[in-house]
Amino acid sequence: MTDQGYLTDLNDWSREVATNIAEEEEISLTEEHWPVLEYLQNQHKQEIPLTIRKVGKSGIVDIKGFYALFPGGPLKKASRIAGIPKPASCI
Amino acid sequence: MSNHLAKSLPNDWGLTIIDQRKIHHYQPGYLFIPFGTYTEKEIVKPIAKFLPERANYIQKTIINVDKDKDIVNLEGGQAVPYDLLVIATGTDIAPDETPGMAGPHWHKSIFDFYTLDGAVTLHRALEDWEGGHLVVHITEMPIKCPVAPLEFTFLAESYFHERGMSDKVKITFVTPMDGAFTKPVASDQLGHLLKEKGIEVVPNFNVMEIDGDAKKLIDYEGKEVEYDLLVTVPTNKGADYVERSGFGDELNFVPTHKGTLQSKVKDNIFCIGDATNIPASKAGSVAHFEGEILLENIARYIRGEELKDEFDGHANCFVETGHGKALLIDFNYTQQPVSGTFPFPGIGPLTLLKESRMNHLGKLAFKWVYWNMLITGRHIPFVPSKMSEAGKNLETVLN
Numbered sequence: 302m303t304d305q306g307y308l309t310d311l312n313d314w315s316r317e318v319a320t321n322i323a324e325e326e327e328i329s330l331t332e333e334h335w336p337v338l339e340y341l342q343n344q345h346k347q348e349i350p351l352t353i354r355k356v357g358k359s360g361i362v363d364i365k366g367f368y369a370l371f372p373g374g375p376l377k378k379a380s381r382i383a384g385i386p387k388p389a390s391c392i
Numbered sequence: 393m394s395n396h397l398a399k400s401l402p403n404d405w406g407l408t409i410i411d412q413r414k415i416h417h418y419q420p421g422y423l424f425i426p427f428g429t430y431t432e433k434e435i436v437k438p439i440a441k442f443l444p445e446r447a448n449y450i451q452k453t454i455i456n457v458d459k460d461k462d463i464v465n466l467e468g469g470q471a472v473p474y475d476l477l478v479i480a481t482g483t484d485i486a487p488d489e490t491p492g493m494a495g496p497h498w499h500k501s502i503f504d505f506y507t508l509d510g511a512v513t514l515h516r517a518l519e520d521w522e523g524g525h526l527v528v529h530i531t532e533m534p535i536k537c538p539v540a541p542l543e544f545t546f547l548a549e550s551y552f553h554e555r556g557m558s559d560k561v562k563i564t565f566v567t568p569m570d571g572a573f574t575k576p577v578a579s580d581q582l583g584h585l586l587k588e589k590g591i592e593v594v595p596n597f598n599v600m601e602i603d604g605d606a607k608k609l610i611d612y613e614g615k616e617v618e619y620d621l622l623v624t625v626p627t628n629k630g631a632d633y634v635e636r637s638g639f640g641d642e643l644n645f646v647p648t649h650k651g652t653l654q655s656k657v658k659d660n661i662f663c664i665g666d667a668t669n670i671p672a673s674k675a676g677s678v679a680h681f682e683g684e685i686l687l688e689n690i691a692r693y694i695r696g697e698e699l700k701d702e703f704d705g706h707a708n709c710f711v712e713t714g715h716g717k718a719l720l721i722d723f724n725y726t727q728q729p730v731s732g733t734f735p736f737p738g739i740g741p742l743t744l745l746k747e748s749r750m751n752h753l754g755k756l757a758f759k760w761v762y763w764n765m766l767i768t769g770r771h772i773p774f775v776p777s778k779m780s781e782a783g784k785n786l787e788t789v790l791n
Contacts, residue, residue: 304576348650349641350671352532353568353598354627358642364598368612374596377570389574390538391673391707392582392721392729 307380307387311342314384323382326371330382334370336361338383345385351376352388393480393664395769396687398444402694407446408472410464412453414439417508418762420676420755423540423712425511426518427551432508434759442767454481456636459658476660476690479646481631483536483666483674485510489627490531490599497604502622505544506536514623518551523560524620529609530567531599534643535628536666536674539721541565542572543712544623549589550714558590566594566609566617575728578721581745585713628674630667645669650725651701653686660693662686672705672725680766681706684777706779708734710755718751720744724779730786735774737783744784 302308306325308318319338323330340361344351353376357364371378376388394409401407421435443449450472455465457477464472485506487494493502503517504510528545535541545565552561565572565586572586572593573579586593600612602622609617630644639657640646647656648668655661664686665679672678682703689699705725712718720742721729733740741750761772 348671349669350534352534352643354532355642364600364612372613374570377596387574388533388569390533390569391675391709391723392539392542392573392575392578392711 303387305387308384311345311384314342318384319382322384326378326382328371328378328382333362334382337367337370337379341379341383341385345383351380351385393478393683393686393769394447395442395444395767396683397478397690398446399769400687400691401446405475405694406448407444408448408450408474409443410450410452410454410466410472411439412451414451416442416767418759420537420762421759422505422508422511423543423547425508426505426514426544427547428515428519430759432512436508437763454631454633456633457639457661459637459639459661462660474660476662476693478686478690479634479655479661479663479667480665480679481634481667483628483630483645485626486629487624487626489629490602492602492604493531493624493626495604497602501607501620502602502604502624504624504626506540506625506628517621518548521621523552523557525562525564525618526621526623527564527566527609527617527619529565529599529617529622529624530569531625531627532568534674535625537676537709538673539709539711541567541625545572545591546585546589546714547712548623549591553715562592563590564592564594564617564619566597566599568596568598570595577728577730578745581731582719585747589714628666634667641669649701650705651703652689652699653682653703654689654693654699662690662693670703670705672703673707673709673723675707675709676762677708678706680772681708681777684771702778704778706777708775710751710758712752712755713747716749716752717747718755719747720751720754722779722784727779727781727784727786730784732784734783735780 340359356367367375415436416439418435421430424430452466457464462474499513503514505514530541552558573582597611599609601610607619634640634644646663646667648663648670650670653662655663664682666674685703692699708722710718710720723729729745732744734742734744
Protein backbone atom coordinates (compact mmCIF):
# COMPACT_ATOMS: atom_id res chain seq x y z
CA MET A 302 0.00 0.00 0.00
CA THR A 303 1.24 3.53 -0.74
CA ASP A 304 1.83 6.14 1.97
CA GLN A 305 -1.55 7.58 1.05
CA GLY A 306 -3.32 4.26 1.50
CA TYR A 307 -3.79 3.16 -2.11
CA LEU A 308 -3.22 -0.49 -3.03
CA THR A 309 -0.14 -1.02 -5.19
CA ASP A 310 -1.48 -4.28 -6.67
CA LEU A 311 -5.11 -4.74 -7.71
CA ASN A 312 -4.64 -8.49 -7.15
CA ASP A 313 -4.63 -7.75 -3.41
CA TRP A 314 -8.16 -6.33 -3.68
CA SER A 315 -11.22 -8.15 -2.42
CA ARG A 316 -14.66 -7.04 -1.31
CA GLU A 317 -13.50 -7.41 2.27
CA VAL A 318 -10.47 -5.18 1.64
CA ALA A 319 -12.74 -2.66 -0.08
CA THR A 320 -15.14 -2.66 2.85
CA ASN A 321 -12.27 -1.98 5.28
CA ILE A 322 -10.87 0.87 3.18
CA ALA A 323 -14.38 2.30 2.81
CA GLU A 324 -14.79 2.31 6.58
CA GLU A 325 -11.57 4.35 6.85
CA GLU A 326 -13.18 6.81 4.43
CA GLU A 327 -16.36 6.74 6.58
CA ILE A 328 -18.36 5.17 3.77
CA SER A 329 -20.63 2.18 4.29
CA LEU A 330 -20.70 0.22 1.03
CA THR A 331 -24.10 -0.69 -0.39
CA GLU A 332 -25.28 -2.56 -3.51
CA GLU A 333 -25.11 0.76 -5.38
CA HIS A 334 -21.37 1.15 -4.75
CA TRP A 335 -20.16 -2.16 -6.23
CA PRO A 336 -21.02 -1.55 -9.92
CA VAL A 337 -19.21 1.81 -9.74
CA LEU A 338 -16.13 0.19 -8.20
CA GLU A 339 -16.15 -2.57 -10.83
CA TYR A 340 -16.44 0.04 -13.60
CA LEU A 341 -13.41 1.91 -12.24
CA GLN A 342 -11.41 -1.32 -12.05
CA ASN A 343 -12.32 -2.28 -15.61
CA GLN A 344 -11.30 1.12 -16.94
CA HIS A 345 -8.02 0.89 -15.04
CA LYS A 346 -7.29 -2.58 -16.43
CA GLN A 347 -7.75 -1.15 -19.93
CA GLU A 348 -5.31 1.66 -19.02
CA ILE A 349 -7.98 4.29 -19.67
CA PRO A 350 -7.43 7.46 -17.60
CA LEU A 351 -10.39 8.18 -15.36
CA THR A 352 -12.24 11.44 -14.93
CA ILE A 353 -15.37 12.39 -13.03
CA ARG A 354 -16.98 13.17 -16.39
CA LYS A 355 -16.18 9.67 -17.67
CA VAL A 356 -17.80 8.12 -14.62
CA GLY A 357 -20.78 10.45 -15.04
CA LYS A 358 -21.24 9.30 -18.63
CA SER A 359 -20.70 5.61 -17.84
CA GLY A 360 -24.42 4.90 -17.58
CA ILE A 361 -23.78 3.43 -14.13
CA VAL A 362 -24.05 6.60 -12.09
CA ASP A 363 -24.35 10.31 -12.86
CA ILE A 364 -21.99 12.88 -11.36
CA LYS A 365 -24.36 13.92 -8.58
CA GLY A 366 -25.00 10.27 -7.75
CA PHE A 367 -21.23 9.65 -7.73
CA TYR A 368 -20.83 12.44 -5.16
CA ALA A 369 -23.66 11.04 -3.12
CA LEU A 370 -22.00 7.59 -3.00
CA PHE A 371 -18.49 8.89 -2.29
CA PRO A 372 -18.88 12.34 -0.69
CA GLY A 373 -15.94 14.77 -0.39
CA GLY A 374 -13.78 13.72 -3.35
CA PRO A 375 -15.55 10.92 -5.20
CA LEU A 376 -12.89 9.94 -7.73
CA LYS A 377 -10.12 9.96 -5.15
CA LYS A 378 -12.10 7.96 -2.58
CA ALA A 379 -13.70 5.56 -5.06
CA SER A 380 -10.31 4.86 -6.65
CA ARG A 381 -8.84 4.04 -3.24
CA ILE A 382 -11.72 1.72 -2.37
CA ALA A 383 -11.55 0.10 -5.84
CA GLY A 384 -7.86 -0.67 -5.29
CA ILE A 385 -6.60 1.40 -8.22
CA PRO A 386 -4.05 4.27 -8.18
CA LYS A 387 -4.89 7.75 -6.98
CA PRO A 388 -5.90 10.09 -9.81
CA ALA A 389 -2.89 12.36 -10.29
CA SER A 390 -1.48 15.03 -12.52
CA CYS A 391 2.10 14.87 -13.79
CA ILE A 392 3.72 16.73 -10.90
CA MET B 393 6.12 14.66 -38.10
CA SER B 394 5.56 15.71 -41.70
CA ASN B 395 9.17 16.79 -41.99
CA HIS B 396 10.29 13.44 -40.58
CA LEU B 397 7.99 11.54 -42.96
CA ALA B 398 9.10 13.58 -45.97
CA LYS B 399 12.62 12.28 -45.40
CA SER B 400 11.76 8.66 -44.66
CA LEU B 401 8.66 7.59 -46.60
CA PRO B 402 9.32 5.26 -49.56
CA ASN B 403 9.53 7.08 -52.91
CA ASP B 404 6.28 5.59 -54.19
CA TRP B 405 4.30 7.09 -51.29
CA GLY B 406 2.58 10.48 -51.42
CA LEU B 407 2.33 12.80 -48.41
CA THR B 408 -0.68 15.04 -47.79
CA ILE B 409 -1.11 17.42 -44.85
CA ILE B 410 -4.60 18.62 -43.98
CA ASP B 411 -4.82 21.56 -41.58
CA GLN B 412 -7.68 23.99 -41.23
CA ARG B 413 -5.31 26.80 -40.20
CA LYS B 414 -2.79 28.91 -42.12
CA ILE B 415 -0.88 30.02 -39.06
CA HIS B 416 1.11 27.90 -36.63
CA HIS B 417 1.21 28.96 -32.97
CA TYR B 418 4.07 28.35 -30.55
CA GLN B 419 1.61 27.26 -27.87
CA PRO B 420 4.06 27.25 -24.92
CA GLY B 421 4.25 31.01 -25.52
CA TYR B 422 0.59 31.55 -24.55
CA LEU B 423 1.65 31.40 -20.88
CA PHE B 424 3.89 34.46 -21.19
CA ILE B 425 1.55 36.73 -23.17
CA PRO B 426 -0.71 37.77 -20.26
CA PHE B 427 2.34 39.11 -18.42
CA GLY B 428 3.78 40.95 -21.43
CA THR B 429 6.89 38.75 -21.66
CA TYR B 430 5.99 37.72 -25.21
CA THR B 431 3.89 39.51 -27.79
CA GLU B 432 1.48 37.85 -30.21
CA LYS B 433 3.88 38.49 -33.10
CA GLU B 434 6.63 36.40 -31.50
CA ILE B 435 4.64 33.19 -31.30
CA VAL B 436 2.95 32.91 -34.70
CA LYS B 437 4.37 31.98 -38.09
CA PRO B 438 2.77 30.79 -41.37
CA ILE B 439 2.45 27.00 -41.57
CA ALA B 440 3.61 27.04 -45.18
CA LYS B 441 7.05 28.19 -44.04
CA PHE B 442 7.70 24.84 -42.36
CA LEU B 443 6.14 22.39 -44.79
CA PRO B 444 8.38 19.92 -46.59
CA GLU B 445 8.49 20.34 -50.38
CA ARG B 446 7.30 16.79 -50.81
CA ALA B 447 3.99 17.43 -49.03
CA ASN B 448 0.71 18.38 -50.62
CA TYR B 449 -0.91 20.93 -48.24
CA ILE B 450 -4.69 21.21 -48.07
CA GLN B 451 -5.97 24.03 -45.89
CA LYS B 452 -9.54 22.97 -45.18
CA THR B 453 -11.77 21.88 -42.31
CA ILE B 454 -12.22 18.14 -41.82
CA ILE B 455 -15.83 16.98 -41.82
CA ASN B 456 -15.05 13.42 -40.75
CA VAL B 457 -12.88 10.36 -41.29
CA ASP B 458 -14.62 7.42 -42.93
CA LYS B 459 -12.46 4.68 -41.46
CA ASP B 460 -14.25 1.92 -43.33
CA LYS B 461 -13.55 3.51 -46.73
CA ASP B 462 -10.15 5.01 -45.73
CA ILE B 463 -11.23 8.51 -46.71
CA VAL B 464 -10.98 11.94 -45.06
CA ASN B 465 -14.00 14.06 -46.00
CA LEU B 466 -13.38 17.81 -46.16
CA GLU B 467 -15.58 20.89 -46.31
CA GLY B 468 -16.88 21.58 -49.78
CA GLY B 469 -17.29 17.88 -50.57
CA GLN B 470 -13.62 17.04 -51.24
CA ALA B 471 -12.68 13.48 -50.28
CA VAL B 472 -9.05 12.53 -49.63
CA PRO B 473 -8.31 8.79 -49.79
CA TYR B 474 -5.43 7.39 -47.73
CA ASP B 475 -3.49 4.19 -47.17
CA LEU B 476 -2.24 5.34 -43.79
CA LEU B 477 -3.58 8.17 -41.62
CA VAL B 478 -1.75 10.01 -38.81
CA ILE B 479 -4.10 11.94 -36.54
CA ALA B 480 -2.39 14.94 -34.94
CA THR B 481 -5.28 17.33 -34.40
CA GLY B 482 -4.56 18.00 -30.73
CA THR B 483 -6.95 19.35 -28.15
CA ASP B 484 -8.76 22.63 -27.64
CA ILE B 485 -10.71 24.30 -24.87
CA ALA B 486 -14.46 23.76 -24.61
CA PRO B 487 -15.86 26.45 -22.29
CA ASP B 488 -19.40 25.56 -23.44
CA GLU B 489 -19.13 22.37 -21.38
CA THR B 490 -19.49 24.27 -18.10
CA PRO B 491 -22.74 26.20 -17.57
CA GLY B 492 -22.05 29.90 -17.07
CA MET B 493 -18.50 29.86 -18.41
CA ALA B 494 -18.89 30.80 -22.07
CA GLY B 495 -21.59 33.43 -21.54
CA PRO B 496 -21.60 37.23 -21.39
CA HIS B 497 -18.74 37.22 -18.87
CA TRP B 498 -16.34 35.29 -21.12
CA HIS B 499 -13.21 37.36 -21.69
CA LYS B 500 -14.74 40.10 -19.50
CA SER B 501 -14.28 38.68 -15.98
CA ILE B 502 -13.69 35.01 -16.94
CA PHE B 503 -10.53 34.44 -18.98
CA ASP B 504 -8.48 31.62 -20.45
CA PHE B 505 -4.85 31.60 -21.54
CA TYR B 506 -5.02 28.38 -23.60
CA THR B 507 -5.86 30.28 -26.79
CA LEU B 508 -4.03 33.18 -28.40
CA ASP B 509 -7.15 35.32 -28.25
CA GLY B 510 -7.65 34.44 -24.57
CA ALA B 511 -4.03 35.17 -23.66
CA VAL B 512 -4.02 38.54 -25.49
CA THR B 513 -7.36 39.58 -23.95
CA LEU B 514 -6.15 38.55 -20.50
CA HIS B 515 -2.99 40.64 -20.96
CA ARG B 516 -5.12 43.75 -21.50
CA ALA B 517 -7.28 42.89 -18.49
CA LEU B 518 -4.28 42.39 -16.20
CA GLU B 519 -2.72 45.68 -17.31
CA ASP B 520 -5.85 47.55 -16.26
CA TRP B 521 -6.68 45.51 -13.16
CA GLU B 522 -6.51 47.37 -9.88
CA GLY B 523 -6.46 44.27 -7.67
CA GLY B 524 -8.83 41.96 -5.85
CA HIS B 525 -9.26 38.18 -5.74
CA LEU B 526 -7.63 36.34 -8.65
CA VAL B 527 -8.76 32.73 -8.92
CA VAL B 528 -6.82 30.34 -11.17
CA HIS B 529 -8.94 27.31 -11.88
CA ILE B 530 -8.78 23.89 -13.53
CA THR B 531 -12.18 22.62 -14.66
CA GLU B 532 -11.35 18.93 -15.12
CA MET B 533 -8.52 16.66 -16.20
CA PRO B 534 -7.01 15.81 -18.62
CA ILE B 535 -5.72 19.17 -19.85
CA LYS B 536 -3.00 20.24 -22.23
CA CYS B 537 0.21 21.09 -20.37
CA PRO B 538 -1.01 20.11 -16.89
CA VAL B 539 1.62 22.30 -15.18
CA ALA B 540 0.58 25.48 -17.01
CA PRO B 541 -2.12 26.54 -14.50
CA LEU B 542 0.41 26.28 -11.70
CA GLU B 543 2.96 28.20 -13.77
CA PHE B 544 0.37 30.89 -14.47
CA THR B 545 -0.32 31.17 -10.74
CA PHE B 546 3.36 31.57 -9.88
CA LEU B 547 3.96 34.06 -12.70
CA ALA B 548 0.91 36.08 -11.61
CA GLU B 549 2.29 36.31 -8.07
CA SER B 550 5.62 37.49 -9.49
CA TYR B 551 3.89 39.95 -11.89
CA PHE B 552 1.87 41.63 -9.15
CA HIS B 553 4.93 41.75 -6.89
CA GLU B 554 6.90 43.58 -9.60
CA ARG B 555 4.04 46.03 -10.07
CA GLY B 556 3.93 46.75 -6.34
CA MET B 557 0.42 45.30 -6.07
CA SER B 558 1.04 42.31 -3.79
CA ASP B 559 -0.97 43.88 -0.96
CA LYS B 560 -3.93 44.46 -3.29
CA VAL B 561 -4.15 40.95 -4.78
CA LYS B 562 -5.19 37.65 -3.25
CA ILE B 563 -4.48 34.56 -5.39
CA THR B 564 -6.31 31.24 -5.02
CA PHE B 565 -5.61 28.05 -6.97
CA VAL B 566 -8.71 25.87 -7.41
CA THR B 567 -8.23 22.30 -8.63
CA PRO B 568 -10.25 19.08 -8.96
CA MET B 569 -7.14 17.17 -7.83
CA ASP B 570 -6.28 16.69 -4.16
CA GLY B 571 -3.65 19.41 -4.23
CA ALA B 572 -1.55 21.69 -6.41
CA PHE B 573 1.09 18.95 -6.47
CA THR B 574 -0.23 15.41 -6.71
CA LYS B 575 2.92 13.27 -6.94
CA PRO B 576 4.55 12.34 -3.61
CA VAL B 577 8.10 13.56 -4.32
CA ALA B 578 6.99 16.82 -5.97
CA SER B 579 4.47 17.42 -3.21
CA ASP B 580 7.12 16.85 -0.56
CA GLN B 581 9.79 19.00 -2.19
CA LEU B 582 7.66 21.78 -3.67
CA GLY B 583 4.64 22.05 -1.39
CA HIS B 584 6.28 24.95 0.45
CA LEU B 585 6.30 27.14 -2.69
CA LEU B 586 2.62 27.98 -2.54
CA LYS B 587 2.69 28.85 1.14
CA GLU B 588 5.78 31.03 0.70
CA LYS B 589 4.11 32.92 -2.09
CA GLY B 590 0.88 33.37 -0.12
CA ILE B 591 -1.21 31.36 -2.59
CA GLU B 592 -4.25 29.60 -1.18
CA VAL B 593 -5.18 26.19 -2.61
CA VAL B 594 -8.75 24.87 -2.83
CA PRO B 595 -8.46 21.13 -3.67
CA ASN B 596 -11.08 18.53 -4.67
CA PHE B 597 -13.26 21.16 -6.34
CA ASN B 598 -15.20 19.83 -9.33
CA VAL B 599 -17.00 22.79 -10.82
CA MET B 600 -20.66 22.27 -11.73
CA GLU B 601 -21.44 25.81 -12.87
CA ILE B 602 -20.27 29.40 -12.77
CA ASP B 603 -22.52 32.22 -11.60
CA GLY B 604 -20.97 35.02 -13.65
CA ASP B 605 -23.22 37.74 -12.24
CA ALA B 606 -22.37 36.85 -8.65
CA LYS B 607 -18.78 36.01 -9.71
CA LYS B 608 -18.56 32.60 -8.07
CA LEU B 609 -17.66 29.03 -8.93
CA ILE B 610 -20.04 26.37 -7.60
CA ASP B 611 -19.07 22.68 -7.32
CA TYR B 612 -21.17 19.51 -7.28
CA GLU B 613 -21.28 19.47 -3.48
CA GLY B 614 -22.44 23.07 -3.23
CA LYS B 615 -19.05 24.51 -2.28
CA GLU B 616 -18.48 28.03 -3.62
CA VAL B 617 -15.41 30.11 -4.46
CA GLU B 618 -15.89 33.82 -5.14
CA TYR B 619 -13.62 35.75 -7.46
CA ASP B 620 -13.07 39.19 -8.92
CA LEU B 621 -11.03 37.87 -11.84
CA LEU B 622 -11.27 34.23 -12.92
CA VAL B 623 -8.58 32.62 -15.06
CA THR B 624 -9.87 29.17 -15.89
CA VAL B 625 -8.66 26.20 -17.85
CA PRO B 626 -11.90 24.95 -19.41
CA THR B 627 -12.60 21.32 -20.23
CA ASN B 628 -10.15 20.15 -22.93
CA LYS B 629 -11.54 18.15 -25.85
CA GLY B 630 -10.19 16.58 -29.00
CA ALA B 631 -11.30 17.87 -32.40
CA ASP B 632 -15.02 17.85 -33.26
CA TYR B 633 -14.49 15.77 -36.43
CA VAL B 634 -13.31 12.88 -34.20
CA GLU B 635 -16.79 12.80 -32.68
CA ARG B 636 -18.39 13.06 -36.14
CA SER B 637 -16.22 10.13 -37.24
CA GLY B 638 -17.64 8.01 -34.41
CA PHE B 639 -14.41 6.78 -32.89
CA GLY B 640 -13.48 9.20 -30.09
CA ASP B 641 -13.99 8.76 -26.37
CA GLU B 642 -16.34 11.04 -24.38
CA LEU B 643 -13.84 13.91 -24.78
CA ASN B 644 -13.13 13.22 -28.49
CA PHE B 645 -9.70 11.72 -27.80
CA VAL B 646 -8.69 8.83 -30.04
CA PRO B 647 -8.25 5.41 -28.38
CA THR B 648 -4.57 4.67 -28.98
CA HIS B 649 -2.11 1.95 -27.95
CA LYS B 650 0.22 3.61 -25.45
CA GLY B 651 3.39 1.82 -26.58
CA THR B 652 3.02 1.64 -30.38
CA LEU B 653 0.85 4.76 -31.02
CA GLN B 654 -1.29 2.73 -33.39
CA SER B 655 -4.93 3.64 -32.90
CA LYS B 656 -7.37 1.09 -31.54
CA VAL B 657 -9.79 2.32 -34.20
CA LYS B 658 -8.17 0.64 -37.21
CA ASP B 659 -4.69 -0.68 -37.96
CA ASN B 660 -3.90 1.93 -40.62
CA ILE B 661 -4.69 4.87 -38.33
CA PHE B 662 -1.92 6.14 -36.03
CA CYS B 663 -2.12 8.98 -33.55
CA ILE B 664 0.32 11.44 -31.99
CA GLY B 665 0.26 14.21 -29.39
CA ASP B 666 -2.73 15.57 -27.52
CA ALA B 667 -5.23 13.85 -29.84
CA THR B 668 -4.57 10.44 -28.23
CA ASN B 669 -6.13 9.05 -25.07
CA ILE B 670 -2.86 7.51 -23.83
CA PRO B 671 -2.10 7.99 -20.11
CA ALA B 672 0.83 10.33 -20.81
CA SER B 673 0.97 14.05 -20.14
CA LYS B 674 -0.61 16.19 -22.86
CA ALA B 675 2.61 18.14 -23.33
CA GLY B 676 4.51 19.24 -26.42
CA SER B 677 7.57 17.29 -25.31
CA VAL B 678 5.50 14.10 -25.28
CA ALA B 679 4.49 14.65 -28.90
CA HIS B 680 8.14 15.25 -29.77
CA PHE B 681 9.32 12.04 -28.08
CA GLU B 682 6.42 10.08 -29.61
CA GLY B 683 7.60 11.19 -33.03
CA GLU B 684 10.60 8.89 -33.07
CA ILE B 685 8.70 5.69 -32.25
CA LEU B 686 5.81 6.69 -34.51
CA LEU B 687 8.17 7.19 -37.44
CA GLU B 688 9.70 3.76 -36.82
CA ASN B 689 6.29 2.11 -36.51
CA ILE B 690 4.94 3.71 -39.67
CA ALA B 691 7.96 2.31 -41.53
CA ARG B 692 7.35 -1.10 -39.98
CA TYR B 693 3.63 -1.00 -40.83
CA ILE B 694 4.43 -0.21 -44.45
CA ARG B 695 6.89 -3.12 -44.56
CA GLY B 696 4.35 -5.44 -42.91
CA GLU B 697 6.52 -5.93 -39.81
CA GLU B 698 5.55 -6.13 -36.14
CA LEU B 699 5.32 -2.71 -34.44
CA LYS B 700 7.67 -1.61 -31.67
CA ASP B 701 5.84 -1.37 -28.35
CA GLU B 702 8.35 1.07 -26.92
CA PHE B 703 6.94 4.51 -26.19
CA ASP B 704 7.52 5.00 -22.44
CA GLY B 705 5.39 8.12 -21.84
CA HIS B 706 8.49 10.33 -21.61
CA ALA B 707 7.78 14.00 -20.83
CA ASN B 708 10.20 16.83 -20.13
CA CYS B 709 8.76 20.15 -18.99
CA PHE B 710 10.01 23.42 -17.60
CA VAL B 711 7.80 24.79 -14.83
CA GLU B 712 8.00 28.55 -14.33
CA THR B 713 7.90 29.53 -10.65
CA GLY B 714 8.15 33.31 -11.06
CA HIS B 715 10.85 35.85 -10.12
CA GLY B 716 13.07 34.67 -12.99
CA LYS B 717 13.22 31.04 -11.88
CA ALA B 718 11.86 27.70 -13.05
CA LEU B 719 11.92 23.99 -12.28
CA LEU B 720 12.49 21.18 -14.72
CA ILE B 721 10.67 17.84 -14.57
CA ASP B 722 11.52 14.68 -16.53
CA PHE B 723 9.29 11.64 -16.13
CA ASN B 724 7.43 8.81 -17.90
CA TYR B 725 4.55 6.36 -17.44
CA THR B 726 6.12 4.74 -14.37
CA GLN B 727 8.70 7.18 -13.04
CA GLN B 728 7.37 10.23 -11.22
CA PRO B 729 9.32 13.53 -11.32
CA VAL B 730 12.28 13.43 -8.91
CA SER B 731 15.24 15.70 -8.11
CA GLY B 732 18.61 15.51 -9.85
CA THR B 733 20.54 17.08 -12.71
CA PHE B 734 19.77 17.22 -16.43
CA PRO B 735 20.81 16.35 -19.09
CA PHE B 736 24.32 15.53 -17.79
CA PRO B 737 24.39 13.46 -14.57
CA GLY B 738 25.99 15.37 -11.71
CA ILE B 739 26.64 18.39 -13.92
CA GLY B 740 23.33 19.69 -15.20
CA PRO B 741 23.35 22.52 -16.07
CA LEU B 742 19.61 22.18 -15.44
CA THR B 743 18.22 21.11 -12.09
CA LEU B 744 15.32 18.67 -11.75
CA LEU B 745 12.50 19.53 -9.35
CA LYS B 746 14.50 22.48 -7.98
CA GLU B 747 14.16 26.16 -8.78
CA SER B 748 16.99 27.83 -10.69
CA ARG B 749 17.65 30.80 -12.92
CA MET B 750 19.23 28.47 -15.48
CA ASN B 751 15.98 26.52 -15.84
CA HIS B 752 14.11 29.77 -16.54
CA LEU B 753 16.65 30.73 -19.20
CA GLY B 754 16.25 27.23 -20.64
CA LYS B 755 12.49 27.74 -20.94
CA LEU B 756 12.94 31.06 -22.72
CA ALA B 757 15.58 29.55 -25.04
CA PHE B 758 13.15 26.79 -25.93
CA LYS B 759 11.21 29.14 -28.22
CA TRP B 760 14.25 29.33 -30.50
CA VAL B 761 14.74 25.56 -30.29
CA TYR B 762 11.09 25.05 -31.25
CA TRP B 763 11.06 27.32 -34.30
CA ASN B 764 14.50 26.32 -35.56
CA MET B 765 14.85 22.66 -34.63
CA LEU B 766 11.74 20.82 -33.45
CA ILE B 767 9.30 21.98 -36.08
CA THR B 768 11.80 21.25 -38.84
CA GLY B 769 12.17 17.67 -37.63
CA ARG B 770 15.52 17.89 -35.85
CA HIS B 771 16.21 16.25 -32.50
CA ILE B 772 17.02 18.09 -29.26
CA PRO B 773 20.73 17.46 -28.52
CA PHE B 774 21.40 15.21 -25.49
CA VAL B 775 17.69 14.51 -24.85
CA PRO B 776 16.71 11.01 -26.02
CA SER B 777 13.15 9.92 -26.72
CA LYS B 778 13.28 7.35 -23.94
CA MET B 779 13.58 8.75 -20.44
CA SER B 780 17.04 8.30 -18.92
CA GLU B 781 17.45 7.46 -15.23
CA ALA B 782 20.97 8.95 -15.19
CA GLY B 783 21.32 11.98 -12.92
CA LYS B 784 18.02 11.30 -11.15
CA ASN B 785 17.70 10.72 -7.41
CA LEU B 786 15.59 7.59 -7.56
CA GLU B 787 15.52 6.76 -3.87
CA THR B 788 11.76 7.15 -3.87
CA VAL B 789 11.42 5.07 -7.06
CA LEU B 790 8.15 4.33 -8.84
CA ASN B 791 4.79 6.06 -8.68
